[in-house]
Amino acid sequence: MSKKLKLGLFGLGSVGQGFYELLDQSKSPNLEIKKIVIKNPTKTRTIESSIFSTTPTDILDDLEIDIVVELIDDAAVALEILKQSLQRRKPVVTANKKMLAENLEEIFWLQKKYNTPVLYEGAVCGSIPIIRNLEMHYAYDALESFEGIFNGSTNYILTKMIDEKMSYEGALGQAQKLGFAESDPTLDVKGYDARYKLAISIAHAFGCFVKPSNILGIGIDKLSAYDIRFAKQQGCTIKLIAKAQKIGNKVFGIVAPTLIPLENPLANIKNEFNGLTLIGASTGLQMLTGKGAGSLPTGLVVLSDVASLASGFKYPYPKTTDDNSVAFEKDALINVYISSITSGVIRITDFEEFTGGYQGQGAHFMKGWISIKKLLEWIDRKDLSVLLTGDSYFRVYEPKKAHEFSLA
Amino acid sequence: MSKKLKLGLFGLGSVGQGFYELLDQSKSPNLEIKKIVIKNPTKTRTIESSIFSTTPTDILDDLEIDIVVELIDDAAVALEILKQSLQRRKPVVTANKKMLAENLEEIFWLQKKYNTPVLYEGAVCGSIPIIRNLEMHYAYDALESFEGIFNGSTNYILTKMIDEKMSYEGALGQAQKLGFAESDPTLDVKGYDARYKLAISIAHAFGCFVKPSNILGIGIDKLSAYDIRFAKQQGCTIKLIAKAQKIGNKVFGIVAPTLIPLENPLANIKNEFNGLTLIGASTGLQMLTGKGAGSLPTGLVVLSDVASLASGFKYPYPKTTDDNSVAFEKDALINVYISSITSGVIRITDFEEFTGGYQGQGAHFMKGWISIKKLLEWIDRKDLSVLLTGDSYFRVYEPKKAHEFSLA
Numbered sequence: 001m002s003k004k005l006k007l008g009l010f011g012l013g014s015v016g017q018g019f020y021e022l023l024d025q026s027k028s029p030n031l032e033i034k035k036i037v038i039k040n041p042t043k044t045r046t047i048e049s050s051i052f053s054t055t056p057t058d059i060l061d062d063l064e065i066d067i068v069v070e071l072i073d074d075a076a077v078a079l080e081i082l083k084q085s086l087q088r089r090k091p092v093v094t095a096n097k098k099m100l101a102e103n104l105e106e107i108f109w110l111q112k113k114y115n116t117p118v119l120y121e122g123a124v125c126g127s128i129p130i131i132r133n134l135e136m137h138y139a140y141d142a143l144e145s146f147e148g149i150f151n152g153s154t155n156y157i158l159t160k161m162i163d164e165k166m167s168y169e170g171a172l173g174q175a176q177k178l179g180f181a182e183s184d185p186t187l188d189v190k191g192y193d194a195r196y197k198l199a200i201s202i203a204h205a206f207g208c209f210v211k212p213s214n215i216l217g218i219g220i221d222k223l224s225a226y227d228i229r230f231a232k233q234q235g236c237t238i239k240l241i242a243k244a245q246k247i248g249n250k251v252f253g254i255v256a257p258t259l260i261p262l263e264n265p266l267a268n269i270k271n272e273f274n275g276l277t278l279i280g281a282s283t284g285l286q287m288l289t290g291k292g293a294g295s296l297p298t299g300l301v302v303l304s305d306v307a308s309l310a311s312g313f314k315y316p317y318p319k320t321t322d323d324n325s326v327a328f329e330k331d332a333l334i335n336v337y338i339s340s341i342t343s344g345v346i347r348i349t350d351f352e353e354f355t356g357g358y359q360g361q362g363a364h365f366m367k368g369w370i371s372i373k374k375l376l377e378w379i380d381r382k383d384l385s386v387l388l389t390g391d392s393y394f395r396v397y398e399p400k401k402a403h404e405f406s407l408a
Numbered sequence: 409m410s411k412k413l414k415l416g417l418f419g420l421g422s423v424g425q426g427f428y429e430l431l432d433q434s435k436s437p438n439l440e441i442k443k444i445v446i447k448n449p450t451k452t453r454t455i456e457s458s459i460f461s462t463t464p465t466d467i468l469d470d471l472e473i474d475i476v477v478e479l480i481d482d483a484a485v486a487l488e489i490l491k492q493s494l495q496r497r498k499p500v501v502t503a504n505k506k507m508l509a510e511n512l513e514e515i516f517w518l519q520k521k522y523n524t525p526v527l528y529e530g531a532v533c534g535s536i537p538i539i540r541n542l543e544m545h546y547a548y549d550a551l552e553s554f555e556g557i558f559n560g561s562t563n564y565i566l567t568k569m570i571d572e573k574m575s576y577e578g579a580l581g582q583a584q585k586l587g588f589a590e591s592d593p594t595l596d597v598k599g600y601d602a603r604y605k606l607a608i609s610i611a612h613a614f615g616c617f618v619k620p621s622n623i624l625g626i627g628i629d630k631l632s633a634y635d636i637r638f639a640k641q642q643g644c645t646i647k648l649i650a651k652a653q654k655i656g657n658k659v660f661g662i663v664a665p666t667l668i669p670l671e672n673p674l675a676n677i678k679n680e681f682n683g684l685t686l687i688g689a690s691t692g693l694q695m696l697t698g699k700g701a702g703s704l705p706t707g708l709v710v711l712s713d714v715a716s717l718a719s720g721f722k723y724p725y726p727k728t729t730d731d732n733s734v735a736f737e738k739d740a741l742i743n744v745y746i747s748s749i750t751s752g753v754i755r756i757t758d759f760e761e762f763t764g765g766y767q768g769q770g771a772h773f774m775k776g777w778i779s780i781k782k783l784l785e786w787i788d789r790k791d792l793s794v795l796l797t798g799d800s801y802f803r804v805y806e807p808k809k810a811h812e813f814s815l816a
Contacts, residue, residue, distance in 0.1 A: 018690075022548060022690060023548075026548050028548075121545075127690075127691040127692070127694065128694065129537075129541055129544075129545040132540075132541075132544060132545065133537055133540075133541075136537075136540060136712060136715075136716060136721075137529075137537040137540065137709070137712055138712075139712055139715050140430060140431075140434050140436075140708060140711045140712060140715060141708050263676075265673070265676055265697070268671075268673055268676065273693075275695075280708070281704075282426075282430060282535075282704040282705060282707065282708040283535040283698060283699060283704075283705050283708055284535070284698070284699045284705060285681075285698065285699070286535065286536065286696075286697060286698035286699075287683075287695065287696070287697040287698070288694075288695070288696055289673070289694060289695040290691060290692070290693065290694035290695070291691060291692045291693075291694075296689075296690040296691075297690060297691050297692060299690065300548060300549050300688070300690040300691055301545070303548045304544060304545055304546075304547055304548060307544075307547050307548060307724075307726070308544060311724055312720060313544075313721070316715075316719055318715070
């Protein structure tokens, strides 16, 4: 880092502001923001106005600008900025999880094609260094599985509902008031946001690419007071868990509300915090926790990425090798509780392996191994709620034969 | 990593074996061990004998060997190997915490002098990526403090004593039987091992160097059944904690048994696991946990370091800048409980600020802020036991004046 690097910044929202402030405070002699491209030039800002522009080419076509920092909301525009930056051999730092998750395979190849790196630690769980550690620390470890709390607003809502007995609506309102949840909370509470982060993490953990739309995501919006009482009775709490597991050369993944035993360290990750546990063949169980979002935590990670680019770092994608035959598999069997306040809503035959029915807390619970495909059929049903069991792993799905009998 | 890199390995103990096996399994086309220098050539080994040598220069003077991996026990010999490797411009990976902790400032300068990097993630808490994250992830964050469980064998012993009511001797014996504690457990139970790791971490967290002998280390060998009952009564467990804090441009550090409230996430790190929490100005509270030792966990980290070297990575030491005026300060005030089964062993005037005396559980407890210097005077006394309070931070020590009165 001897030469002074000039940065072009797209977007000055919450993360952009945090990044700008931290870089400013750092008084780094090697990094300088030359231009900030914004959408709305009429907004009042505290930064000197000559740095602003509304024309993307003011950054893209400026030969003096070495690194592009993309922190806008719009995924389609962000992708265009990324592509044009790489074409011009400008390395990119981005935190746009939707854009990354939906286009990661293409972005992987574009980096190779233009020999220009993209770093995006801020896209997955804010301040927690997940991607960097998957790339470097776990490069030679055979990861078996990982699971975690990848969304802060739903974790905040669940903490308030379970620990403080607030209603879903009340908890959501408070999360919105504190800025932990968007005014349209759909992306969070229906598990979309966590799916984006899971898709990105799977690529780095196992070396295979998966579109987020191929991952089943069950939200927390159908959880009932019955479910919460039931969880407590079982010595558990409920967390919205994103998890992935490798079995042979297949990778499975899901986002779903999950019964987490209180002695599981994920049970203690509360409010807006994120965290994950990983199981590696050599390293065994590891855990990382921290703030999953926020102006300064995510801004700091963006700044770390910029500094890493400046020192020549790029993701080696150690698991995305030519001979990696690992592929994501949409369907699998998972171990669930399904609850409904009316009986007869689901049948024993819906399960691949039915392990028990319970009535209590005012609701009916049925437990067993069920296919992801079957759960997908029910995704819009409001009369039932699905909880993964905390000990559940994936099982490869080999559908039952229709007529399993012998004539002998 | 296009060229095949040849490695020279010193030592084939537990970590060396793990490293060798993992590299072998990885079938990496880019990394190959060319020579292993061992002390004892008569030991039966499963590896082909032509790879072994007992002559260090067989590695050091081999121009084909690109990287030196140093995994021997002897700190003095390890330092010599490191120096000779750097002189020959061979990058080094080592996990020798004693050698590193006692010579880190010199090793920092030697890397600059010879423009040749040394990586040593395996020296601090085995599989947990602490150094890498301090270097990269926290490069631009102003860390305020960190504290953690840096020694697996003492954590195993404390877990057995507190959760399973085993005696100290019984727990130590079991740890030795399982291979978590050495036959001479002094380094672990007296806190030396944790001090080495703390000294190394302080350099990367705050950019200042401290000799481990300048850090007060209180072991777990004087903890009594009274202390454990007292901790439980307070809703706490006891952990051997290594902690450091920056106040202004002073850094403080200590290793000591500490009362940890059960709701503190460190309380849940049990048996041979390690873990630490960090508080950064931007990132807030973060936690990392995992296996702190062992053949495969540490071997994996050594392999990650080798792969990082191969891809051009070196520690940027972002906080060890010319204008960093931060310095380690030996003395400070800390908040402690001191217990003894006999009364009158310590006096109220021993404290800088006395906050209470308690009698219970068959022992006398005195609580207050006391200077590290005073505790150092008592380090060999067997009739009292010191517990840091869990909420304790350091206070800058400004000694009380001898005659604090006014004539007015």
